[in-house]
Amino acid sequence: MKIKSIHILLAIIIIIGGGILLASELDLYNTTRVKSPRKTVEGLYDVTDMRGSHTLEEIEKYYQLPASSVIEAFGLRPDTNPNFFQLKDMKEIFKPVELEEEEYIVETDTVKVFTSLYLKISYVSDETFYLPEKTVNYLIESGKLIGEEKDYWQGHTFKLEYLDSKYLTASEFSKIVVKEAEGFKVTGKTTVQELLGSGITEEKFEEVTGFKVPEDKSILVRDFVIDKGIEFGEIKDKFIE
């Protein structure tokens, strides 16, 4: 049998198109991850699975690490909103540093190491061998670093510098910091859990979307409404009206 272009086209439609449709029906085509990190055998949330997309509030929720401690330990603005600030936002605030002839960026892995030291949870990093001086001092002052561990980290510090020298003093700092006065905003990254946590009632959710609050509250509001055939842009502002 001779195979022509039209047969290849049909094969692509059937195998790829049909395969994706079938996989979606079988719940095997998830293009997003649930936001909760995986758990260790001890039942605790695994520090290794901490992600750049996690907000400070989520870190507090999953790991019981106070958002205020991260803000203070890293010298973030006091008005940083834990609801919005993601760990990966750090690389837009701090200058990369040169450590042992390699560029190091203060980001998710730095917070993982900080979390492991603060909470005394085991985590072995293969990239963070130095911490900001400010962070080490915070850990020492909080009594989280003692003995050999303290000696090691005191000898492995670097000075943290801001990319924008006006970061701490500017009246506004783009999208990184969202003032409380602006109120809660529903964005494409807001989960159902965050929405309910902001004070939106389940009745209000049902009134706006026409559907009950899903059991899995870790999914994004945007994904939930799109899945129900609703235009996210049309309803996102109705939650706070």
Added chain:
Amino acid sequence: MAKKQKKDLIRLAVQIFFLALIILISVNHFRSEQGLAPLLIGSPSLHAVCPFGGVVTIYTYFTEGTFIQKIHQSSITLMWLILGLTLLFGPVFCGWICPFGTVEEFVGKIGRKIFKKRYNNFIPFKLDKLLKYLRYVILLLVVINTAISGKLLFSNFDPYFALFNIWSSEVTRLSLLVLGLVLVGSLFVERPWCKYLCPLGALLGIFNLFRIVKLKRNEKSCINCKACDRVCPMNIDICTSKVISDHQCISCLLCTDEIACPVNNSLNFSVLERKNLKENSEEDSGRKINKNISGGGK
């Protein structure tokens, strides 16, 4: 000739469709990060719709049941679908679907106009043959390093990610450099990334050795005009083989009698052994040679 151009449009249409789809997904992802609603379809990340994500996470998936950072279930599903398609027809993904290959091909059309017959013939044959194995080294390095680190290291120099995510802060300078080199290289060599560096192309290329639908040349009816060799983007020596199982074939069908080969039933994709075709081809060849002896071309 008009008939042939029309047929080649099918592949072009598929390429444009997937290129537009990836651009739309990229735009939607950007809109989503800005808190805006996605247009027409959802807003998954580019990692979520790349089958190579499934390949690099395969070790973690089977040993720990999880995915590496930034990779989702969809990547694994796409990987199996693409592997299934490749087992049947060879690396159709490379020749028809991959948006980065399409971009290289489009840039290559400019190079072809500039350099004419010299285009895609700048690299000496022996060096070209050797360089084509480089992508297997990259495949091994990427898979092993990802298994060890649990991180998506490949995105640090992935020109596909850099091109379609150029607005993102996740794009590294190294990947932008690789992207620039590949695009400039495409002016001289057809599909340089696919040919020498692409790790997914390397994996899919292996399927050429045992794929079900094979590219076969009828030695009896072939007039040895080398039209097939001239149009092959991957510089495969087609006109001396009976069954073309070269690991570089991307199943683009350009060489077949549907497009370039001037002799009916002389070079085509087929799934069953032909018996009658050989006889028919001898009769047909006389009629078609006069019309198309100048050979194909893009």
